[in-house]
Amino acid sequence: MTKYDRIVDGIRYPLAIKDEILEAVKTFEVREDDVWLITYRKSGTTWAQEILIFLSCGCDLAKRDKIDITERISFLDLLKPGMTEFAHVTAAKKPSPRIMETHMQSRHMPREIITKKPKIVYVARNPKDIAVSFYYFHKSNKLIKTFETWDEYFQAFYDGDLVGGSWFDMNLYWWNRRNDDNVLFLKYEDMKEDLGSVIVKISEFIGWPVPEGKLEEVVQHCSFGNMKNNPKINYTESKMIDISISPFMRKGLVGDWKNYFTVSQNEAFDKLYEEKMKGSGLTFRFE
Numbered sequence: 710m711t712k713y714d715r716i717v718d719g720i721r722y723p724l725a726i727k728d729e730i731l732e733a734v735k736t737f738e739v740r741e742d743d744v745w746l747i748t749y750r751k752s753g754t755t756w757a758q759e760i761l762i763f764l765s766c767g768c769d770l771a772k773r774d775k776i777d778i779t780e781r782i783s784f785l786d787l788l789k790p791g792m793t794e795f796a797h798v799t800a801a802k803k804p805s806p807r808i809m810e811t812h813m814q815s816r817h818m819p820r821e822i823i824t825k826k827p828k829i830v831y832v833a834r835n836p837k838d839i840a841v842s843f844y845y846f847h848k849s850n851k852l853i854k855t856f857e858t859w860d861e862y863f864q865a866f867y868d869g870d871l872v873g874g875s876w877f878d879m880n881l882y883w884w885n886r887r888n889d890d891n892v893l894f895l896k897y898e899d900m901k902e903d904l905g906s907v908i909v910k911i912s913e914f915i916g917w918p919v920p921e922g923k924l925e926e927v928v929q930h931c932s933f934g935n936m937k938n939n940p941k942i943n944y945t946e947s948k949m950i951d952i953s954i955s956p957f958m959r960k961g962l963v964g965d966w967k968n969y970f971t972v973s974q975n976e977a978f979d980k981l982y983e984e985k986m987k988g989s990g991l992t993f994r995f996e
């Protein structure tokens with residue numbers, strides 16, 4: 710246990726996510742018409758979230774502008790200073806179709822996610838870029854620990870000992886469910902390469918169409934540059950994130966890890982990656 714977090718069933722959690730919340734979330738009532746966005750932190754959640762919100766309002770910018778993200782998205786692991794009602798309680802009162810979001814590992818997520826078969830969009834990102842993005846998130850997020858050095862942080866990431874637990878466990882769990890009818894497994898790197906195709910996939914999977922001739926506009930709306938400059942999306946107004954330390958929308962690149970991993974860290978991580986991913990068939994683009 711630290712000043713910020715503790716371990717529950719092998720997974721590190723911020724202290725503010727109390728045991729009773731974790732217990733209540735397990736029996737949270739999932740609806741068949743929910744859309745669930747599930748990710749390991751820093752995988753492109755906010756990006757996919759914006760695509761979902763935009764699609765859900767018919768890609769109408771005026772309608773989108775009126776939407777408050779925290780109202781539209783029910784984020785189960787939400788922590789906000791001064792929060793009076795926990796996310797699962799608020800979500801239970803929301804009308805369908807809800808857009809639900811979680812970073813929880815399988816052992817803590819609502820059990821009905823499996824039995825009710827809501828639509829699940831899972832976004833994965835290569836772990837090296839996640840490591841760097843998450844490092845800056847630890848620095849700027851006031852509710853989680855800041856590491857003194859990159860080396861100290863790297864070891865914790867390597868050990869799967871950060872808030873949210875092991876990247877390998879979570880990604881392999883959802884990869885093994887990728888062929889379920891209700892699961893769409895996406896990769897951040899593919900979104901970077903061809904965002905339009907991924908948007909079409911999401912749109913067809915959920916059944917929220919992109920109006921004829923509007924795809925380019927959706928791609929533009931969800932581009933890194935546009936999202937970085939939109940205060941409704943980029944967390945500049947958040948009390949939880951100190952953007953003077955690091956902006957939430959930081960670089961949005963594939964391959965930034967090369968500026969941080971030392972040669973020996975990279976070798977050690979590659980070895981671990983090979984062991985853990987062996988036989989899974991799950992691959993990532995790292996540059």
Ligand code: PPS
Pocket residue numbers: 748749750751752753754755756838841842843845846931932933934936957958959960961962965
């Ligand atoms: S969180 O805190 O877990 O919800 O973070 P998450 O949103 O999953 O991930 C944040 C990283 O995603 C990048 N991002 C984008 N990249 C490319 N294009 C777009 N539109 C986009 N939107 C968000 C964001 O910049 C973070 O990555 P890094 O590498 O830190 O820049």
